[in-house]
Amino acid sequence: MKKTNLWLIAILVVVLSARLFFSVSHPHFMPEAYDYLVHTKEIASSLIPDPLKIVSSDLYTDNLAYNYIIALCSHFTGIEIASTIIPNAFAALVSLVCFIIVRDLTKDDTASLLSALVSGFIPVFFTETFDSLSIYTIVIPVFFLLSYSFMNITQKKHEHRYLIFLLALIVLHPAISIFILSIIFYFIILQTEKVKLKKQETEIIIFTMLLYVWFTFLIYKNKMLLLGPNIIWQNIPQSVLGQYYYGVDFFSIIAGVGLIPFMAGIYMIYKYIFRERNHKMNFILAIGLSVMVLIIFNLIKLKVGLIFLGIIFALLLGLFYNYINEYISKTKVAKYGPLIRISIILITIISILIVTISNSITTLSESQVTDMVEVLKQSEINRTDLVISSPDTSNMITYFKDSRLILSDQYLKYDNPDKLYNDIEELYTTPFIIDALRIIRDYNITYIMLSEWERERFGVPILKYSKASCIDFSKYKDIILYSTKNCLENSIRDEYRDRLALSEIFNETDLVLRRSLPD
Amino acid sequence: MNYQKYLKYVNVWVLIALAISLMGIVAIGRCMVAECYPPGPEYYDHISIAEQGDQKFDQNIVTQRHIYRSPHTFIIDYIDQSLYVPVSMLLAALAIWLYHNILRRHILNKYMTFIIIIMTICTPNFIQSFSRLDKFSTLSVLMLLFLNVFLSRKWPLKLLSIVILALISMYGVYYFIFVSVVLYMYSVLSRKQTSFVLTMLSSSIIMLMLYQYGFPLYLNNLHVLSGSVERLSTVLYNLGGTNGFSIFHLILCIIGLNFTWKNKSRYYLAYFIFIIAMVMSLYYTPDFNPLVSFGISFFAGVAFYRIILMEWSLLLIRQFSIYIIGLGLLFVSIASANHIIQQEPQASLIDSMQFFDQNQTILSAPQYGSYIKTLSGKIHPSGNRVVTDAYSKAKGDIDALNDTDTIFRSRNLDITLNLLKKYHVNYILMTDQMLNGQVWTEKDEGLLFLLSNQDYFNKEYHLDGIQIWRVSLENQT
Numbered sequence: 001m002k003k004t005n006l007w008l009i010a011i012l013v014v015v016l017s018a019r020l021f022f023s024v025s026h027p028h029f030m031p032e033a034y035d036y037l038v039h040t041k042e043i044a045s046s047l048i049p050d051p052l053k054i055v056s057s058d059l060y061t062d063n064l065a066y067n068y069i070i071a072l073c074s075h076f077t078g079i080e081i082a083s084t085i086i087p088n089a090f091a092a093l094v095s096l097v098c099f100i101i102v103r104d105l106t107k108d109d110t111a112s113l114l115s116a117l118v119s120g121f122i123p124v125f126f127t128e129t130f131d132s133l134s135i136y137t138i139v140i141p142v143f144f145l146l147s148y149s150f151m152n153i154t155q156k157k158h159e160h161r162y163l164i165f166l167l168a169l170i171v172l173h174p175a176i177s178i179f180i181l182s183i184i185f186y187f188i189i190l191q192t193e194k195v196k197l198k199k200q201e202t203e204i205i206i207f208t209m210l211l212y213v214w215f216t217f218l219i220y221k222n223k224m225l226l227l228g229p230n231i232i233w234q235n236i237p238q239s240v241l242g243q244y245y246y247g248v249d250f251f252s253i254i255a256g257v258g259l260i261p262f263m264a265g266i267y268m269i270y271k272y273i274f275r276e277r278n279h280k281m282n283f284i285l286a287i288g289l290s291v292m293v294l295i296i297f298n299l300i301k302l303k304v305g306l307i308f309l310g311i312i313f314a315l316l317l318g319l320f321y322n323y324i325n326e327y328i329s330k331t332k333v334a335k336y337g338p339l340i341r342i343s344i345i346l347i348t349i350i351s352i353l354i355v356t357i358s359n360s361i362t363t364l365s366e367s368q369v370t371d372m373v374e375v376l377k378q379s380e381i382n383r384t385d386l387v388i389s390s391p392d393t394s395n396m397i398t399y400f401k402d403s404r405l406i407l408s409d410q411y412l413k414y415d416n417p418d419k420l421y422n423d424i425e426e427l428y429t430t431p432f433i434i435d436a437l438r439i440i441r442d443y444n445i446t447y448i449m450l451s452e453w454e455r456e457r458f459g460v461p462i463l464k465y466s467k468a469s470c471i472d473f474s475k476y477k478d479i480i481l482y483s484t485k486n487c488l489e490n491s492i493r494d495e496y497r498d499r500l501a502l503s504e505i506f507n508e509t510d511l512v513l514r515r516s517l518p519d
Numbered sequence: 520m521n522y523q524k525y526l527k528y529v530n531v532w533v534l535i536a537l538a539i540s541l542m543g544i545v546a547i548g549r550c551m552v553a554e555c556y557p558p559g560p561e562y563y564d565h566i567s568i569a570e571q572g573d574q575k576f577d578q579n580i581v582t583q584r585h586i587y588r589s590p591h592t593f594i595i596d597y598i599d600q601s602l603y604v605p606v607s608m609l610l611a612a613l614a615i616w617l618y619h620n621i622l623r624r625h626i627l628n629k630y631m632t633f634i635i636i637i638m639t640i641c642t643p644n645f646i647q648s649f650s651r652l653d654k655f656s657t658l659s660v661l662m663l664l665f666l667n668v669f670l671s672r673k674w675p676l677k678l679l680s681i682v683i684l685a686l687i688s689m690y691g692v693y694y695f696i697f698v699s700v701v702l703y704m705y706s707v708l709s710r711k712q713t714s715f716v717l718t719m720l721s722s723s724i725i726m727l728m729l730y731q732y733g734f735p736l737y738l739n740n741l742h743v744l745s746g747s748v749e750r751l752s753t754v755l756y757n758l759g760g761t762n763g764f765s766i767f768h769l770i771l772c773i774i775g776l777n778f779t780w781k782n783k784s785r786y787y788l789a790y791f792i793f794i795i796a797m798v799m800s801l802y803y804t805p806d807f808n809p810l811v812s813f814g815i816s817f818f819a820g821v822a823f824y825r826i827i828l829m830e831w832s833l834l835l836i837r838q839f840s841i842y843i844i845g846l847g848l849l850f851v852s853i854a855s856a857n858h859i860i861q862q863e864p865q866a867s868l869i870d871s872m873q874f875f876d877q878n879q880t881i882l883s884a885p886q887y888g889s890y891i892k893t894l895s896g897k898i899h900p901s902g903n904r905v906v907t908d909a910y911s912k913a914k915g916d917i918d919a920l921n922d923t924d925t926i927f928r929s930r931n932l933d934i935t936l937n938l939l940k941k942y943h944v945n946y947i948l949m950t951d952q953m954l955n956g957q958v959w960t961e962k963d964e965g966l967l968f969l970l971s972n973q974d975y976f977n978k979e980y981h982l983d984g985i986q987i988w989r990v991s992l993e994n995q996t
Contacts, residue, residue, distance in 0.1 A: 159833050203833050206774065206826065207840045213770050214847045221854065416960065442962075 004109040008099055008116060015095050015120030019088040019130045022360045026131055028369045029083070031453070033133035034395040035410060036067060037083060041399070044071040044079055065171045066135045083133050091129055091137040094311065095120040097144045102318035104152065105280060108325065114345055115318030121352045122310035124256035127359045128303055136307055139173045144311060146179060147287060151280040153200045166208060170215050178290055178300075178308065180212050185293075186286035193277065223412060232299065235411040237421035240391075241298065256306035257313045258355060260348045264320035265313035271323070281319075288312045317348065368452045368479065369396075375476045376400045381447055388424060389449035390457045397449065406443060428454060431464040440484050448482040529633045531619040538611040538640050538649070541852065545650040546604040548860035554869055557603050558862035559651040560889035560909035562595065567893045569596035570900040579892040581880060581904050581942045582916045589690045590661075591654040603652050610656045611649040615640070617663035621670065634827075635820030641848040643765055643855040644812035650859050654690060655809040661687050662810075665698070669714070681721040688725050695725060697799060697810070701791045708787055763805070764812045767847045768819045775818030778825045789817050804913075864890045867983035868950065874980045874987055875946065878902040882939070882990075883948040884927075884958055885911050885920065891948060906942050927958050928965040935969055936992060944990050947976075951984035 029037065074082035099116035103109065120126075129137050146165035149158045169176045183205055190197060197205070220231060227235050254262050269288070272281045288309060295305040321344060328337050372393065381387055381401040389397055394405040407420040414420060427439045427448065439445070448463065455461060463482060466473060470487035473480050549555055557563075567579045568586055576583040598606050615636060622632040639645055648655040661683055669680040688695035699722045706714040779786050793814025800807035823844055831837035868890060875881065875895040881903060883891060888908025895903045907919050922938050929935050947966075953959065959967055970976045970988060980987035 153833075159835055163835065163839070199832050203829075203831055203836050203840075207836045207843070209770055210767075210840055210843045210847065213767055214843050214850065217766065218850060415956070419960065 004113065007113050008096070011095055011099075011113060011117050011120065012092050015117075016088060016092040018121070019091060019126070020084065022364065023084050023088060023131045026364050026367070026369070028373050030132040030363075030367065031369065031372075031393045031396045032409075033083065033131065034393075034399040035408060036070070036133040036135070037079070038395050038399050039064075039067045040071045040074065040083065041079060043067055044074045066138060066173075069138075070133075087133050087137040088130060090141060091125070092120060093141045094125070094144070097141045097148070098311065098314055098318070101144065101148050101151075101315055102322075104148065105278075105315075106319060106322040108318075108322040110341070110345075111318040111322040111325070114321050114348065115314050118258070118261060118317055118348060118352055119311055119314035121356045122256075122261070122307070122314055123258055123352070123356045123359050124303060124306040125310050126356045127363050128307065130360065131364075135173055136175075136304065139169070139175050140307065140311060142169050142172060143175055143179065143308075147182070147283060150183075150201075150204065151283050153204050154198060162204065166211065170211065174216075176212060176216070178287070178294065180208065181290035181294070182283065182287040183208065185289045186283050189282050189286055189289075193282075195277075195279070195282075227412075227415075231412070235414065235417055237411065237418045239418075239421055239425060240411075252302065253306065253309065255355075256303075257310040258352045260351050261310070261313040261317045265316035268316040268320050268323070284312060284315060321345075368477075371477045371479050372396065372449075372451055373400060375449075375451075375474075375479045375481055378476065379447070379474070379481055385446040386444055387447040387449055388427060388443075388445050389451070390453040391421070391424075392457070393449070393451065393453050403447075425458055428458040428460050428463065433465040433468045436463075436465050436468075437487055440487050444488060446483065446485050446488070448484060450480040450482065452478065529629055531616060531636075534615050534619065534633065534636045534640065535612045537637070538615050538645075539608045541640065541646060541856065542604070542608045542611055542650050545646065545856050545859050546607075548856065552860060553865050555601075555604075556864055556869055556894075557600070557652060558859050558864075559647070559653060560863075560886070561653040562603070562651060563864075563889040563893035564908065564910060565592045565595040565654075567889070567900075568592050570893075578902070579904050580888070580908060580911075580916075581906050582911075582919050584914050584916060589654060590686055591657045591690070594657055595652070598652075607649050607652045607656065610652075610660055611645075614649070614656075614660050614663055617660065617667050621663065621666050624670070631821065631824045634824045635817055637848070638768065638771075638816040638820040638823065639813060641852045642768060642812045642816050643763065643851065643858075644809040645816075646852065646855040647859060648809055650856075651862075658687065658690050658694065659809065659813075662698070669702070669717070677717055680717070681724060684721050685725055685728065688728075691806075693799065693803070693806075697795060697807070699725075700795055701788070704791050705788050708784075763808055764815050765851045767851055768812075768815050771819035771822045771844070772815040773818075775820070775822035775825075779818065779821055789814060793818070863887065864894065867985050869894060871948070871980060871982065871985040871987060873897060875901065875903055879945040880904045880906070880943045881946045881948055882906045882923065882926065882942070882944045884950075884953050885909055885923065886957070887948065887950065906944065926966060930965060930968050932969055932972065932975075935966065936975060939990055940992050947988040947990060949986045949988070 070079075070082050070086050073086050076082075077085070095116040098119040099112045102115040103112040106112065125136075125140070128134060142165055146162065146169055149162035149165055152158045153162060166176075169179065187197065187205070223231055223235075233241065257265075269285065272278055272285060291300075291305050291308045291312075294300045295302060321341075324344065325337075325341060328334055328340055333340065373396075376397060377400070379401075381397070381403050383402045384404075385401070386404045386406065387394070387397045387401070388406065391407050391409040391411075394408045397403060398405050398408075407414065407417060407424060411417045423439050423443070427436055427445075428450075430436055450460075450463065462480065463471075465471070466482060468487075470484065472483040472486070474483075475481075546555070549558060568577065568588060569592055571578055571586070575586060577586050594606075618639065619632060619636060622635060623629060644655070647653070648659060665680055665683040665687060668676040668683065671677060684695070684698060687698060699718070702714070702718040703722075706718050783790060792810065796807045796810035796814060800811050826837075826840060826844070829837075863886070868887070872891070872894040875897075877896055877898070878901070879895070881891050881895060883905065885907040886909055888905040888911070892903060892905045892908065893899075895901055907916060907923050911917075911920050919942075922941070926935050926938050950957075954967075959965060970978075975991055977989045977991065978986060979989050
């Protein structure tokens with residue numbers, strides 16, 4: 001076997017091992033993972049997929065395709081092991097994809113291996129996905145494989161591959177929209193350079209646009225009719241939008257992608273825009289540009305955008321290394337070439353690893369997930385209870401306790417998330433028991449969770465009305481679980497008692513009005 | 520795939536059969552869910568106007584706004600409800616035959632014509648207009664007839680176009696302006712002097728007649744749409760615009776514009792119709808959406824034709840592209856047809872209309888006003904009135920709309936009763952849709968809270984999601 005392939009396998013093993021190491025060193029997943037786990041658990045409960053479930057599920061908000069992959073594997077290993085291994089295995093494949101792309105662009109094995117190694121340890125990609133069952137672990141490799149096929153569409157063998165990856169991405173995730181936007185920017189870049197599209201590119205673009213429009217509107221038709229243009233912002237409540245999209249600055253990009261890849265990437269962008277023309281590089285630049293535009297216009301989360309940018313900068317790092325290599329060989333310091341190359345590689349790897357590992361350790365140590373799980377296990381929450389928490393953690397509660405929830409962070413599932421979120425926010429922030437009781441009775445809330453997530457989101461250290469007689473609480477470290485069951489059983493005030501009585505008079509199925517009034 | 524064996528089916532009769540089949544499917548669907556009643560408010564609005572004979576003011580609405588009668592109103596008046604399906608099929612067939620005539624004689628080969636008309640039939644606007652028998656069904660036929668005779672080489676037919684233009688102007692002055700502007704620009708750019716002279720002559724005559732006999736201005740119909748989001752949602756069917764066009768057609772249209780740009784002199788008329796209608800639709804009134812739809816489907820059809828004829832280097836991609844376009848058209852057609860079938864009035868609303876006696880005033884959401892004023896009562900016409908209907912906003916009944924909104928949202932009994940007294944409201948009709956987001960989102964919101972007061976409100980009908988509350992204002996002090 002070629003030496004390069006052995007090195008590549010070694011890199012894949014190292015990346016996968018590092019991911020698994022950090023993942024298993026924490027007993028529980030990050031809160032974001034539990035949305036996937038809830039659905040995977042449902043799907044995995046039967047060997048044969050329920051056709052009704054498939055039909056009634058929402059392809060994107062339920063991450064149907066991804067959940068089925070994990071559910072299928074969980075039949076052999078158990079759900080938690082499958083949820084640990086499968087996403088990390090997909091994420092490790094990003095290194096393979098980067099290797100393939102950089103080798104195609106540079107024909108330099110060392111540059112390709114460097115890019116593969118760096119892409120496996122991009123700080124934002126690593127820390128956001130090693131323990132969160134993120135769908136981006138499969139979306140990113142498929143996206144860049146699709147891009148690779150697009151860049152090489154003039155070769156016959158890539159026609160079928162393009163179709164397969166395109167269909168896979170369309171079925172998996174709305175990130176196909178980023179690809180479509182990249183095509184548009186690619187077209188604009190070629191127009192500015194007065195370069196014509198190749199015939200095959202024209203054909204593939206027409207086909208991709210048609211398939212995208214048809215498929216997306218097929219899936220989103222009902223949501224579009226219901227939500228209208230709000231669907232573009234994923235139906236996120238107005239109060240939450242500001243927290244998701246808090247702007248972009250250079251420091252956040254550097255912290256997310258790594259200093260050396262960032263600097264190398266910036267230089268290569270400058271080189272390919274102003275000094276050198278490369279047809280394939282134009283598409284990579286178009287992807288970067290489309291992601292930046294989406295971040296600036298608050299159409300994707302900053303962290304998701306940084307994941308895409310991180311991979312692009314990893315690719316550009318490989319090109320930068322190849323460029324430096326060729327440059328050095330033409331200069332007087334060519335005799336020091338091996339030393340310089342090794343230095344660059346070592347500095348890059350060490351700087352990336354330090355940032356990634358420290359970020360991962362910080363993420364694990366600061367997480368209250370273990371405490372939260374402990375609280376849930378000790379509590380008496382059951383299936384009929386409704387627990388209010390931050391949308392980030394509601395799925396975790398549902399997973400462990402099978403209880404009901406009002407709102408999760410999959411806002412597209414809800415017709416009116418603004419109202420639901422505002423009610424939850426009012427419940428946490430109001431100082432008045434009457435306002436809280438109104439919401440508690442409206443939704444039949446039995447528990448209110450107060451952990452680091454709620455404190456951070458709503459800015460409250462404790463519930464101000466928690467001293468009310470009908471509210472009990474239990475505390476574990478910094479997490480407080482308030483029980484509001486008594487508030488539902490007792491009559492509270494005349495105003496509510498009378499309104500409750502009046503509403504009970506009008507039996508909704510009767511045609512004749514009952515005229516009796518309560519005492 | 521070999522398409523040669525299908526070429527023998529490329530003719531206008533296949534297109535007419537397709538359109539009629541589509542109308543038939545919608546009609547069957549309506550009969551299954553809505554007792555064969557026509558969908559959409561416009562048909563009922565015209566019936567209501569027709570039943571009032573020569574009245575100048577609409578007696579079926581409390582604001583008694585001015586009645587504007589178009590030729591469509593007269594047609595509706597003469598058609599029995601049981602004939603609306605055959606008439607809509609006939610109009611669809613006529614529109615296709617006229618459109619086919621124009622395209623074949625003046626612009627295109629038969630295969631491109633065939634594909635363009637398929638595209639047109641599959642647009643939401645075509646399906647909606649001809650299955651609902653709204654004014655665009657007859658207006659489209661008149662406009663196509665006008666173009667046929669105007670572009671004819673025979674002078675007697677050209678002069679007939681003046682009469683047809685006069686009929687078009689009776690639908691609204693902005694349709695007249697639209698046709699005149701398109702013809703002026705076409706005449707100037709195609710350098711056809713006779714057409715220019717004819718256009719000048721006919722426009723002058725029409726302007727003189729309008730000035731002499733009064734403009735059917737419909738100026739109140741011109742509401743400037745504010746905000747790009749609102750505009751987008753009215754023109755895009757996929758984003759909820761009931762009178763919009765499909766984004767699938769729009770994508771193909773963009774491709775078609777790209778293909779035709781180099782030979783645009785051949786397609787001047789299509790360009791002018793499309794651009795001017797698009798401007799009118801985006802900036803003035805969504806009433807122009809059906810005309811935009813004709814333009815979009817024209818260029819979409821050109822795009823599809825060129826895609827089939829193109830020499831592709833990626834044969835598998837070509838095959839899939841053609842399949843996707845076909846599936847896309849099918850999907851849009853089915854979605855539009857389903858939307859029409861599910862439109863009001865549904866069986867539950869129709870049945871509830873039997874509850875009302877004559878000469879009552881009924882308050883409901885504006886969307887239901889046209890149905891209530893036409894269908895309510897045990898005998899027809901019943902003389903029942905509504906406070907607002909689907910055209911209140913377009914026809915300037917802003918005060919009534921605001922008052923209706925206040926009634927629905929206010930929890931102040933005095934304010935609500937005073938407004939109900941102002942309009943002499945006898946009944947309030949509520950549907951499940953109104954309770955679940957159309958008007959109210961919470962249990963005791965606004966009027967719903969006040970309904971518990973039995974001195975003034977009593978529920979007298981509740982079946983299949985329709986509630987009718989009687990309003991008793993005698994107790995008010």
